[in-house]
Amino acid sequence: MMLRDIHAAIEKIGCLTFTTLDGDTMHSRIVSVCGGDEEGIYFLTMDVKPFYRQMKANPHVALCGIYPSGRKEGKNKAGQPYFRPGFFLRLTGEVREVPEEEVRARAEAGSEPHRYALEDAARYPSMKLFCVFRGKGEIFDYDFEMENRDHKLLRTRFAFGGDTVHGAGMHIDPEKCIACGECFEVCTFKAVEPGDAYRILGERCDECGSCIQVCPQEAIGLSKTL
Ligand code: SF4
Ligand code: SF4
Incomplete structure:
Protein backbone atom coordinates (compact mmCIF):
# COMPACT_ATOMS: atom_id res chain seq x y z
CA MET A 1 0.00 0.00 0.00
CA MET A 2 1.33 3.42 -1.00
CA LEU A 3 1.16 6.67 0.99
CA ARG A 4 -1.32 8.05 -1.55
CA ASP A 5 -3.76 5.23 -0.64
CA ILE A 6 -3.39 6.12 3.04
CA HIS A 7 -4.01 9.81 2.23
CA ALA A 8 -7.13 8.87 0.25
CA ALA A 9 -8.47 6.84 3.19
CA ILE A 10 -7.74 9.68 5.64
CA GLU A 11 -9.38 12.19 3.29
CA LYS A 12 -12.56 10.08 3.35
CA ILE A 13 -12.52 9.84 7.15
CA GLY A 14 -11.87 13.59 7.61
CA CYS A 15 -11.04 13.83 11.34
CA LEU A 16 -9.06 11.26 13.32
CA THR A 17 -8.27 10.76 16.99
CA PHE A 18 -4.66 11.55 17.83
CA THR A 19 -3.22 10.05 21.00
CA THR A 20 -0.09 11.39 22.68
CA LEU A 21 1.71 10.67 25.94
CA ASP A 22 2.07 13.17 28.75
CA GLY A 23 4.46 11.35 31.03
CA ASP A 24 2.69 8.02 31.67
CA THR A 25 -0.78 9.35 30.81
CA MET A 26 -2.35 8.97 27.37
CA HIS A 27 -4.42 11.80 25.91
CA SER A 28 -6.66 11.63 22.82
CA ARG A 29 -8.37 14.34 20.82
CA ILE A 30 -10.02 14.69 17.41
CA VAL A 31 -7.85 16.35 14.77
CA SER A 32 -8.62 17.47 11.22
CA VAL A 33 -5.82 16.27 8.93
CA CYS A 34 -4.89 18.96 6.42
CA GLY A 35 -3.33 16.81 3.72
CA GLY A 36 -0.44 14.61 2.80
CA ASP A 37 2.37 14.09 0.31
CA GLU A 38 5.26 11.71 -0.32
CA GLU A 39 6.80 12.68 3.03
CA GLY A 40 3.86 12.01 5.31
CA ILE A 41 0.60 13.21 6.84
CA TYR A 42 0.14 16.85 7.90
CA PHE A 43 -1.89 18.42 10.68
CA LEU A 44 -1.95 21.66 12.65
CA THR A 45 -1.99 22.65 16.27
CA MET A 46 -1.07 25.72 18.32
CA ASP A 47 2.15 25.99 20.28
CA VAL A 48 0.28 27.05 23.41
CA LYS A 49 -1.67 23.77 23.66
CA PRO A 50 -0.83 20.65 25.73
CA PHE A 51 -1.04 18.66 22.45
CA TYR A 52 1.92 20.66 21.10
CA ARG A 53 3.96 20.33 24.29
CA GLN A 54 3.31 16.58 24.47
CA MET A 55 4.52 16.01 20.89
CA LYS A 56 7.63 18.14 21.44
CA ALA A 57 8.49 16.06 24.54
CA ASN A 58 7.58 12.72 22.94
CA PRO A 59 7.02 12.61 19.15
CA HIS A 60 5.27 9.22 19.15
CA VAL A 61 1.56 9.37 18.28
CA ALA A 62 -1.30 6.99 17.52
CA LEU A 63 -4.10 7.86 15.07
CA CYS A 64 -7.45 6.21 14.51
CA GLY A 65 -10.56 6.98 12.46
CA ILE A 66 -13.60 5.30 10.91
CA TYR A 67 -15.58 5.66 7.64
CA PRO A 68 -18.47 6.13 7.00
CA SER A 69 -19.66 5.91 10.59
CA GLY A 70 -19.15 4.08 13.87
CA ARG A 71 -22.88 4.41 14.55
CA LYS A 72 -24.87 1.24 15.26
CA GLU A 73 -27.78 1.11 12.85
CA GLY A 74 -30.24 -1.35 14.34
CA LYS A 75 -29.62 -5.08 14.60
CA ASN A 76 -28.58 -7.80 12.20
CA LYS A 77 -30.42 -11.14 11.79
CA ALA A 78 -28.56 -12.58 14.78
CA GLY A 79 -29.69 -9.65 16.95
CA GLN A 80 -26.22 -8.14 17.13
CA PRO A 81 -25.49 -4.46 16.36
CA TYR A 82 -25.50 -3.72 12.63
CA PHE A 83 -22.69 -1.61 11.15
CA ARG A 84 -22.85 -0.41 7.58
CA PRO A 85 -19.83 -1.70 5.57
CA GLY A 86 -16.81 0.58 5.86
CA PHE A 87 -13.31 0.74 7.19
CA PHE A 88 -11.25 2.09 9.98
CA LEU A 89 -7.66 3.18 9.83
CA ARG A 90 -5.17 3.03 12.64
CA LEU A 91 -1.60 4.19 12.61
CA THR A 92 1.22 4.47 15.09
CA GLY A 93 4.07 6.76 14.15
CA GLU A 94 6.38 9.65 14.78
CA VAL A 95 5.91 13.36 14.13
CA ARG A 96 8.11 16.38 13.55
CA GLU A 97 7.27 20.07 13.60
CA VAL A 98 7.77 21.58 10.15
CA PRO A 99 9.93 24.74 10.48
CA GLU A 100 8.34 28.00 9.28
CA GLU A 101 10.91 28.53 6.52
CA GLU A 102 10.14 25.05 5.19
CA VAL A 103 6.39 25.73 5.33
CA ARG A 104 6.92 28.95 3.36
CA ALA A 105 9.24 27.39 0.77
CA ARG A 106 6.97 24.39 0.18
CA ALA A 107 3.88 26.64 -0.02
CA GLU A 108 5.59 28.78 -2.64
CA ALA A 109 6.46 25.61 -4.54
CA GLY A 110 2.73 24.80 -4.71
CA SER A 111 2.22 22.31 -1.88
CA GLU A 112 -1.41 22.45 -0.75
CA PRO A 113 -0.99 21.44 2.94
CA HIS A 114 1.87 23.92 3.37
CA ARG A 115 -0.16 26.70 1.72
CA TYR A 116 -3.06 25.91 4.03
CA ALA A 117 -0.73 26.02 7.06
CA LEU A 118 0.62 29.40 5.97
CA GLU A 119 -2.89 30.84 5.59
CA ASP A 120 -3.96 29.47 8.98
CA ALA A 121 -0.83 30.88 10.66
CA ALA A 122 -1.75 34.30 9.25
CA ARG A 123 -5.07 34.07 11.15
CA TYR A 124 -3.68 32.33 14.26
CA PRO A 125 0.01 33.17 14.82
CA SER A 126 0.60 30.30 17.25
CA MET A 127 -0.49 27.71 14.67
CA LYS A 128 2.24 25.16 13.82
CA LEU A 129 2.42 22.48 11.16
CA PHE A 130 3.36 18.90 12.05
CA CYS A 131 4.10 15.93 9.83
CA VAL A 132 3.73 12.22 10.65
CA PHE A 133 6.89 11.30 8.73
CA ARG A 134 7.27 7.68 9.83
CA GLY A 135 4.64 5.14 10.76
CA LYS A 136 2.91 1.81 10.36
CA GLY A 137 -0.71 0.85 10.52
CA GLU A 138 -3.67 -0.91 9.06
CA ILE A 139 -6.81 -0.29 7.06
CA PHE A 140 -9.41 -2.65 8.52
CA ASP A 141 -12.08 -2.95 5.83
CA TYR A 142 -15.23 -4.62 7.17
CA ASP A 143 -18.41 -5.99 5.66
CA PHE A 144 -19.68 -8.03 8.58
CA GLU A 145 -22.97 -9.06 6.92
CA MET A 146 -21.14 -9.89 3.65
CA GLU A 147 -23.37 -7.51 1.67
CA ASN A 148 -20.74 -6.74 -0.99
CA ARG A 149 -18.37 -9.74 -0.90
CA ASP A 150 -18.15 -13.29 0.47
CA HIS A 151 -15.91 -12.59 3.46
CA LYS A 152 -16.17 -10.17 6.35
CA LEU A 153 -12.72 -8.57 6.55
CA LEU A 154 -9.96 -7.29 4.35
CA ARG A 155 -7.05 -6.01 6.42
CA THR A 156 -4.24 -4.12 4.69
CA ARG A 157 -1.15 -3.27 6.68
CA PHE A 158 1.29 -0.55 5.65
CA ALA A 159 4.50 1.16 6.70
CA PHE A 160 6.27 4.31 5.49
CA GLY A 161 9.25 6.51 6.29
CA GLY A 162 11.49 3.52 6.95
CA ASP A 163 9.20 1.75 9.42
CA THR A 164 8.31 -1.96 9.08
CA VAL A 165 5.12 -3.83 9.92
CA HIS A 166 4.09 -7.40 10.79
CA GLY A 167 1.34 -9.17 8.88
CA ALA A 168 -2.11 -9.49 10.49
CA GLY A 169 -3.71 -12.67 11.78
CA MET A 170 -3.03 -15.91 13.65
S1 SF4 B 1 -8.63 -16.26 14.77
FE1 SF4 B 1 -9.03 -18.20 13.70
S2 SF4 B 1 -11.26 -18.41 13.75
FE2 SF4 B 1 -10.81 -16.27 14.22
S3 SF4 B 1 -10.86 -15.21 12.25
FE3 SF4 B 1 -8.73 -15.82 12.55
S4 SF4 B 1 -8.56 -17.79 11.55
FE4 SF4 B 1 -10.74 -17.41 11.81
S1 SF4 C 1 -4.56 -29.39 13.29
FE1 SF4 C 1 -5.21 -27.38 14.03
S2 SF4 C 1 -4.41 -25.99 12.47
FE2 SF4 C 1 -4.39 -28.02 11.54
S3 SF4 C 1 -6.37 -28.19 10.47
FE3 SF4 C 1 -6.65 -29.06 12.55
S4 SF4 C 1 -7.43 -27.35 13.76
FE4 SF4 C 1 -6.53 -26.48 11.90
Missing part, protein backbone atom coordinates in the same frame (compact mmCIF):
# COMPACT_ATOMS: atom_id res chain seq x y z
CA HIS A 171 -0.50 -18.40 12.26
CA ILE A 172 -0.61 -22.16 11.79
CA ASP A 173 2.59 -24.13 12.35
CA PRO A 174 2.71 -26.50 9.33
CA GLU A 175 4.90 -28.94 11.30
CA LYS A 176 2.16 -29.42 13.91
CA CYS A 177 -0.96 -29.27 11.70
CA ILE A 178 -2.62 -32.65 10.93
CA ALA A 179 -5.16 -31.13 8.50
CA CYS A 180 -8.17 -32.16 10.60
CA GLY A 181 -10.22 -29.17 9.38
CA GLU A 182 -11.57 -28.10 12.78
CA CYS A 183 -10.27 -24.54 12.38
CA PHE A 184 -11.83 -24.28 8.90
CA GLU A 185 -15.24 -25.33 10.28
CA VAL A 186 -15.25 -22.86 13.17
CA CYS A 187 -13.96 -19.76 11.32
CA THR A 188 -16.85 -17.45 10.31
CA PHE A 189 -14.40 -15.05 8.66
CA LYS A 190 -13.45 -17.50 5.87
CA ALA A 191 -9.85 -16.94 6.87
CA VAL A 192 -8.70 -20.58 6.87
CA GLU A 193 -7.44 -22.20 3.69
CA PRO A 194 -7.38 -26.03 3.53
CA GLY A 195 -4.28 -27.87 2.34
CA ASP A 196 -1.80 -30.54 3.36
CA ALA A 197 -1.18 -28.13 6.20
CA TYR A 198 -3.96 -25.60 6.71
CA ARG A 199 -3.13 -21.90 6.39
CA ILE A 200 -4.63 -18.70 7.80
CA LEU A 201 -5.16 -15.80 5.41
CA GLY A 202 -4.02 -12.98 7.67
CA GLU A 203 -5.85 -10.26 5.73
CA ARG A 204 -9.19 -11.95 6.52
CA CYS A 205 -8.45 -13.00 10.10
CA ASP A 206 -10.22 -11.16 12.92
CA GLU A 207 -7.90 -12.71 15.51
CA CYS A 208 -11.04 -13.92 17.29
CA GLY A 209 -9.29 -17.04 18.60
CA SER A 210 -12.08 -19.57 17.83
CA CYS A 211 -9.63 -21.72 15.85
CA ILE A 212 -7.18 -21.82 18.74
CA GLN A 213 -9.94 -23.16 21.00
CA VAL A 214 -10.65 -26.16 18.73
CA CYS A 215 -7.22 -27.10 17.38
CA PRO A 216 -6.26 -30.53 18.80
CA GLN A 217 -2.58 -29.98 18.03
CA GLU A 218 -2.05 -26.52 19.56
CA ALA A 219 -0.75 -25.66 16.11
CA ILE A 220 -2.12 -22.12 15.96
CA GLY A 221 -0.03 -19.21 17.25
CA LEU A 222 -1.16 -15.76 18.33
CA SER A 223 -0.89 -12.76 16.03
CA LYS A 224 1.78 -10.09 16.41
CA THR A 225 0.90 -6.49 17.04
CA LEU A 226 1.59 -4.02 14.21
Whole structure:
Protein backbone atom coordinates (compact mmCIF):
# COMPACT_ATOMS: atom_id res chain seq x y z
CA MET A 1 0.00 0.00 0.00
CA MET A 2 1.33 3.42 -1.00
CA LEU A 3 1.16 6.67 0.99
CA ARG A 4 -1.32 8.05 -1.55
CA ASP A 5 -3.76 5.23 -0.64
CA ILE A 6 -3.39 6.12 3.04
CA HIS A 7 -4.01 9.81 2.23
CA ALA A 8 -7.13 8.87 0.25
CA ALA A 9 -8.47 6.84 3.19
CA ILE A 10 -7.74 9.68 5.64
CA GLU A 11 -9.38 12.19 3.29
CA LYS A 12 -12.56 10.08 3.35
CA ILE A 13 -12.52 9.84 7.15
CA GLY A 14 -11.87 13.59 7.61
CA CYS A 15 -11.04 13.83 11.34
CA LEU A 16 -9.06 11.26 13.32
CA THR A 17 -8.27 10.76 16.99
CA PHE A 18 -4.66 11.55 17.83
CA THR A 19 -3.22 10.05 21.00
CA THR A 20 -0.09 11.39 22.68
CA LEU A 21 1.71 10.67 25.94
CA ASP A 22 2.07 13.17 28.75
CA GLY A 23 4.46 11.35 31.03
CA ASP A 24 2.69 8.02 31.67
CA THR A 25 -0.78 9.35 30.81
CA MET A 26 -2.35 8.97 27.37
CA HIS A 27 -4.42 11.80 25.91
CA SER A 28 -6.66 11.63 22.82
CA ARG A 29 -8.37 14.34 20.82
CA ILE A 30 -10.02 14.69 17.41
CA VAL A 31 -7.85 16.35 14.77
CA SER A 32 -8.62 17.47 11.22
CA VAL A 33 -5.82 16.27 8.93
CA CYS A 34 -4.89 18.96 6.42
CA GLY A 35 -3.33 16.81 3.72
CA GLY A 36 -0.44 14.61 2.80
CA ASP A 37 2.37 14.09 0.31
CA GLU A 38 5.26 11.71 -0.32
CA GLU A 39 6.80 12.68 3.03
CA GLY A 40 3.86 12.01 5.31
CA ILE A 41 0.60 13.21 6.84
CA TYR A 42 0.14 16.85 7.90
CA PHE A 43 -1.89 18.42 10.68
CA LEU A 44 -1.95 21.66 12.65
CA THR A 45 -1.99 22.65 16.27
CA MET A 46 -1.07 25.72 18.32
CA ASP A 47 2.15 25.99 20.28
CA VAL A 48 0.28 27.05 23.41
CA LYS A 49 -1.67 23.77 23.66
CA PRO A 50 -0.83 20.65 25.73
CA PHE A 51 -1.04 18.66 22.45
CA TYR A 52 1.92 20.66 21.10
CA ARG A 53 3.96 20.33 24.29
CA GLN A 54 3.31 16.58 24.47
CA MET A 55 4.52 16.01 20.89
CA LYS A 56 7.63 18.14 21.44
CA ALA A 57 8.49 16.06 24.54
CA ASN A 58 7.58 12.72 22.94
CA PRO A 59 7.02 12.61 19.15
CA HIS A 60 5.27 9.22 19.15
CA VAL A 61 1.56 9.37 18.28
CA ALA A 62 -1.30 6.99 17.52
CA LEU A 63 -4.10 7.86 15.07
CA CYS A 64 -7.45 6.21 14.51
CA GLY A 65 -10.56 6.98 12.46
CA ILE A 66 -13.60 5.30 10.91
CA TYR A 67 -15.58 5.66 7.64
CA PRO A 68 -18.47 6.13 7.00
CA SER A 69 -19.66 5.91 10.59
CA GLY A 70 -19.15 4.08 13.87
CA ARG A 71 -22.88 4.41 14.55
CA LYS A 72 -24.87 1.24 15.26
CA GLU A 73 -27.78 1.11 12.85
CA GLY A 74 -30.24 -1.35 14.34
CA LYS A 75 -29.62 -5.08 14.60
CA ASN A 76 -28.58 -7.80 12.20
CA LYS A 77 -30.42 -11.14 11.79
CA ALA A 78 -28.56 -12.58 14.78
CA GLY A 79 -29.69 -9.65 16.95
CA GLN A 80 -26.22 -8.14 17.13
CA PRO A 81 -25.49 -4.46 16.36
CA TYR A 82 -25.50 -3.72 12.63
CA PHE A 83 -22.69 -1.61 11.15
CA ARG A 84 -22.85 -0.41 7.58
CA PRO A 85 -19.83 -1.70 5.57
CA GLY A 86 -16.81 0.58 5.86
CA PHE A 87 -13.31 0.74 7.19
CA PHE A 88 -11.25 2.09 9.98
CA LEU A 89 -7.66 3.18 9.83
CA ARG A 90 -5.17 3.03 12.64
CA LEU A 91 -1.60 4.19 12.61
CA THR A 92 1.22 4.47 15.09
CA GLY A 93 4.07 6.76 14.15
CA GLU A 94 6.38 9.65 14.78
CA VAL A 95 5.91 13.36 14.13
CA ARG A 96 8.11 16.38 13.55
CA GLU A 97 7.27 20.07 13.60
CA VAL A 98 7.77 21.58 10.15
CA PRO A 99 9.93 24.74 10.48
CA GLU A 100 8.34 28.00 9.28
CA GLU A 101 10.91 28.53 6.52
CA GLU A 102 10.14 25.05 5.19
CA VAL A 103 6.39 25.73 5.33
CA ARG A 104 6.92 28.95 3.36
CA ALA A 105 9.24 27.39 0.77
CA ARG A 106 6.97 24.39 0.18
CA ALA A 107 3.88 26.64 -0.02
CA GLU A 108 5.59 28.78 -2.64
CA ALA A 109 6.46 25.61 -4.54
CA GLY A 110 2.73 24.80 -4.71
CA SER A 111 2.22 22.31 -1.88
CA GLU A 112 -1.41 22.45 -0.75
CA PRO A 113 -0.99 21.44 2.94
CA HIS A 114 1.87 23.92 3.37
CA ARG A 115 -0.16 26.70 1.72
CA TYR A 116 -3.06 25.91 4.03
CA ALA A 117 -0.73 26.02 7.06
CA LEU A 118 0.62 29.40 5.97
CA GLU A 119 -2.89 30.84 5.59
CA ASP A 120 -3.96 29.47 8.98
CA ALA A 121 -0.83 30.88 10.66
CA ALA A 122 -1.75 34.30 9.25
CA ARG A 123 -5.07 34.07 11.15
CA TYR A 124 -3.68 32.33 14.26
CA PRO A 125 0.01 33.17 14.82
CA SER A 126 0.60 30.30 17.25
CA MET A 127 -0.49 27.71 14.67
CA LYS A 128 2.24 25.16 13.82
CA LEU A 129 2.42 22.48 11.16
CA PHE A 130 3.36 18.90 12.05
CA CYS A 131 4.10 15.93 9.83
CA VAL A 132 3.73 12.22 10.65
CA PHE A 133 6.89 11.30 8.73
CA ARG A 134 7.27 7.68 9.83
CA GLY A 135 4.64 5.14 10.76
CA LYS A 136 2.91 1.81 10.36
CA GLY A 137 -0.71 0.85 10.52
CA GLU A 138 -3.67 -0.91 9.06
CA ILE A 139 -6.81 -0.29 7.06
CA PHE A 140 -9.41 -2.65 8.52
CA ASP A 141 -12.08 -2.95 5.83
CA TYR A 142 -15.23 -4.62 7.17
CA ASP A 143 -18.41 -5.99 5.66
CA PHE A 144 -19.68 -8.03 8.58
CA GLU A 145 -22.97 -9.06 6.92
CA MET A 146 -21.14 -9.89 3.65
CA GLU A 147 -23.37 -7.51 1.67
CA ASN A 148 -20.74 -6.74 -0.99
CA ARG A 149 -18.37 -9.74 -0.90
CA ASP A 150 -18.15 -13.29 0.47
CA HIS A 151 -15.91 -12.59 3.46
CA LYS A 152 -16.17 -10.17 6.35
CA LEU A 153 -12.72 -8.57 6.55
CA LEU A 154 -9.96 -7.29 4.35
CA ARG A 155 -7.05 -6.01 6.42
CA THR A 156 -4.24 -4.12 4.69
CA ARG A 157 -1.15 -3.27 6.68
CA PHE A 158 1.29 -0.55 5.65
CA ALA A 159 4.50 1.16 6.70
CA PHE A 160 6.27 4.31 5.49
CA GLY A 161 9.25 6.51 6.29
CA GLY A 162 11.49 3.52 6.95
CA ASP A 163 9.20 1.75 9.42
CA THR A 164 8.31 -1.96 9.08
CA VAL A 165 5.12 -3.83 9.92
CA HIS A 166 4.09 -7.40 10.79
CA GLY A 167 1.34 -9.17 8.88
CA ALA A 168 -2.11 -9.49 10.49
CA GLY A 169 -3.71 -12.67 11.78
CA MET A 170 -3.03 -15.91 13.65
CA HIS A 171 -0.50 -18.40 12.26
CA ILE A 172 -0.61 -22.16 11.79
CA ASP A 173 2.59 -24.13 12.35
CA PRO A 174 2.71 -26.50 9.33
CA GLU A 175 4.90 -28.94 11.30
CA LYS A 176 2.16 -29.42 13.91
CA CYS A 177 -0.96 -29.27 11.70
CA ILE A 178 -2.62 -32.65 10.93
CA ALA A 179 -5.16 -31.13 8.50
CA CYS A 180 -8.17 -32.16 10.60
CA GLY A 181 -10.22 -29.17 9.38
CA GLU A 182 -11.57 -28.10 12.78
CA CYS A 183 -10.27 -24.54 12.38
CA PHE A 184 -11.83 -24.28 8.90
CA GLU A 185 -15.24 -25.33 10.28
CA VAL A 186 -15.25 -22.86 13.17
CA CYS A 187 -13.96 -19.76 11.32
CA THR A 188 -16.85 -17.45 10.31
CA PHE A 189 -14.40 -15.05 8.66
CA LYS A 190 -13.45 -17.50 5.87
CA ALA A 191 -9.85 -16.94 6.87
CA VAL A 192 -8.70 -20.58 6.87
CA GLU A 193 -7.44 -22.20 3.69
CA PRO A 194 -7.38 -26.03 3.53
CA GLY A 195 -4.28 -27.87 2.34
CA ASP A 196 -1.80 -30.54 3.36
CA ALA A 197 -1.18 -28.13 6.20
CA TYR A 198 -3.96 -25.60 6.71
CA ARG A 199 -3.13 -21.90 6.39
CA ILE A 200 -4.63 -18.70 7.80
CA LEU A 201 -5.16 -15.80 5.41
CA GLY A 202 -4.02 -12.98 7.67
CA GLU A 203 -5.85 -10.26 5.73
CA ARG A 204 -9.19 -11.95 6.52
CA CYS A 205 -8.45 -13.00 10.10
CA ASP A 206 -10.22 -11.16 12.92
CA GLU A 207 -7.90 -12.71 15.51
CA CYS A 208 -11.04 -13.92 17.29
CA GLY A 209 -9.29 -17.04 18.60
CA SER A 210 -12.08 -19.57 17.83
CA CYS A 211 -9.63 -21.72 15.85
CA ILE A 212 -7.18 -21.82 18.74
CA GLN A 213 -9.94 -23.16 21.00
CA VAL A 214 -10.65 -26.16 18.73
CA CYS A 215 -7.22 -27.10 17.38
CA PRO A 216 -6.26 -30.53 18.80
CA GLN A 217 -2.58 -29.98 18.03
CA GLU A 218 -2.05 -26.52 19.56
CA ALA A 219 -0.75 -25.66 16.11
CA ILE A 220 -2.12 -22.12 15.96
CA GLY A 221 -0.03 -19.21 17.25
CA LEU A 222 -1.16 -15.76 18.33
CA SER A 223 -0.89 -12.76 16.03
CA LYS A 224 1.78 -10.09 16.41
CA THR A 225 0.90 -6.49 17.04
CA LEU A 226 1.59 -4.02 14.21
S1 SF4 B 1 -8.63 -16.26 14.77
FE1 SF4 B 1 -10.81 -16.27 14.22
S2 SF4 B 1 -10.86 -15.21 12.25
FE2 SF4 B 1 -8.73 -15.82 12.55
S3 SF4 B 1 -8.56 -17.79 11.55
FE3 SF4 B 1 -9.03 -18.20 13.70
S4 SF4 B 1 -11.26 -18.41 13.75
FE4 SF4 B 1 -10.74 -17.41 11.81
S1 SF4 C 1 -7.43 -27.35 13.76
FE1 SF4 C 1 -5.21 -27.38 14.03
S2 SF4 C 1 -4.56 -29.39 13.29
FE2 SF4 C 1 -6.65 -29.06 12.55
S3 SF4 C 1 -6.37 -28.19 10.47
FE3 SF4 C 1 -6.53 -26.48 11.90
S4 SF4 C 1 -4.41 -25.99 12.47
FE4 SF4 C 1 -4.39 -28.02 11.54
